[in-house]
Amino acid sequence: MTLALGVDLGGTNARAAVVDRSTGRIVASEKQSWTDRAPEAVVGETAKLVNALAAKHSVAVGPLGVGFAGMLRGGVVVNAPNLGWRDVDFGGALSKATGRDVKLVNDLSAAAWGELSAGCARGFRDTFTVFVGTGVGSAIITNGALLTGATQVAAEFGHVKLIPQGGRRCGCGQDGCLEAYAGGAKLAEWMKEEGLDGTAVDLEPLAASGHTGARKMYEFVSSQLALAIANQITVLNPAVLVLGGGVLSRCPGMVQIIRETIAARSSVASRAGLKIELAALGDDSGLIGAALLS
Ligand SMILES: [Zn+2]
The missing domain is CATH 3.30.420.40 (ATPase, nucleotide binding domain)
Structure with missing residues (x-):
């Protein structure tokens, strides 16, 4: 060994x-x-x-x-x-x-490398991995290698912008980033501002219970996250989309919205044969x- x-x-x-x-x-x-x-x-x-x-x-x-x-x-x-x-x-x-x-x-x-080597993407060479926990992060593996970019900061998916100008302040110093809305820490802050109790994982059950404010926020966050992922599927054409992190792993409704949005909004060719998996190795x-x- x-x-x-x-x-x-x-x-x-x-x-x-x-x-x-x-x-x-x-x-x-x-x-x-x-x-x-x-x-x-x-x-x-x-x-x-x-x-x-x-x-x-x-x-x-x-x-x-x-x-x-x-x-x-x-x-x-x-x-x-x-x-x-x-x-x-x-x-x-x-x-x-x-x-x-x-x-x-x-x-x-x-x-992403752990899941490719020993987890839910074992045997594949092209994956897009998105984790939503405290923040929003991603990694891209293409043809069996991690995409690093010219200066090693590729795949900063949490910092794609949702609107052309302005938006909520992100920890990176810019405004309007996906993470500023969907990242667990920022989402909890936003919930508090709107008078909602709990942490990011409490939003889904709160929305399902019929709370109007929670439902609006949940629908916005899930649809934006899902659309951003669907667009990456169109760009990257991965074999496996790996989803994980403390928020996504505990919000099955959000995962379902991601599935539906990919089916509706990713290009037909890019999502043909796509497997959508939850990270299998958990914290490991x-x-x-x-x-x-x-
Ligand atoms: Zn940011």
């Missing part, structure tokens, strides 16, 4: 895993939380976690894959709003602290993908 080492790095904790490279199965995993978000502190905690796990399971010195929520250029974190980092050479520092070659990848790229897709990408 050849072992790979991966880390899924979030805003408050890191999970590390030893993964069987041939099957994508997690052999062992551990988690480490932190309260200090300074880069040196996060590097230190992550290295401690990785080094202990590698020693315990006799993983030979080799590469380390890290899935990271943020905008990256090589091993450098250009911008990570949830940690408050800008231009941090995280890959370099973690490499020094672990003695391993660190491959830093966007968290959605890692998740990014962890497994990061390890296998290393």
Whole structure:
């Protein structure tokens, strides 16, 4: 069994895993939380976690894959709003602290790769992966390779605009982004402004119960998200659309609207034979993908 080492790095904790490279199965995993978000502190905690796990399971010195929520250029974190980092050479520092070659990848790229290698898209080479959780993210795999773009920031699907000008303020600093409406954190803010209780996943049942304000908001958010995805299907012609994240995985009505909108609005040729799947690996897709990408 050849072992790979991966880390899924979030805003408050890191999970590390030893993964069987041939099957994508997690052999062992551990988690480490932190309260200090300074880069040196996060590097230190992550290295401690990785080094202990590698020693315990006799993983030979080799590469380390890290899935990271943020905008990256090589091993450098250009911008990570949830940690408050800008231009941090995280890959370099973690490499020094672990003695391993660190491959830093966007968290959605890692998740898409995990689902392609060991999850719902196994056996396919062309996928479009959309996760709606706290934010909205995507990854594009075409002909078996991740689409990175010229400067590694392709597939920032959460920041496509819904209207030509203005709109709700997004965490990226621009207005009118899909994420500013459909991302779980922003949606919850919007619900609060409209006097609706609960978090983003409460909107669907609230709308179904007949609450007029909730229904209007739900219909707007689901139809916009669904149309944006349907248009990407027309552009990308994937074999599999992978849907996941904390909001989508708990809102079956939204998934149904996405299915119906693709059937109605994607070009007929682009959606012929398209499989629409829910991410099968849950919280582990990014962890497994990061390890296998290393
Ligand atoms: Zn944005």
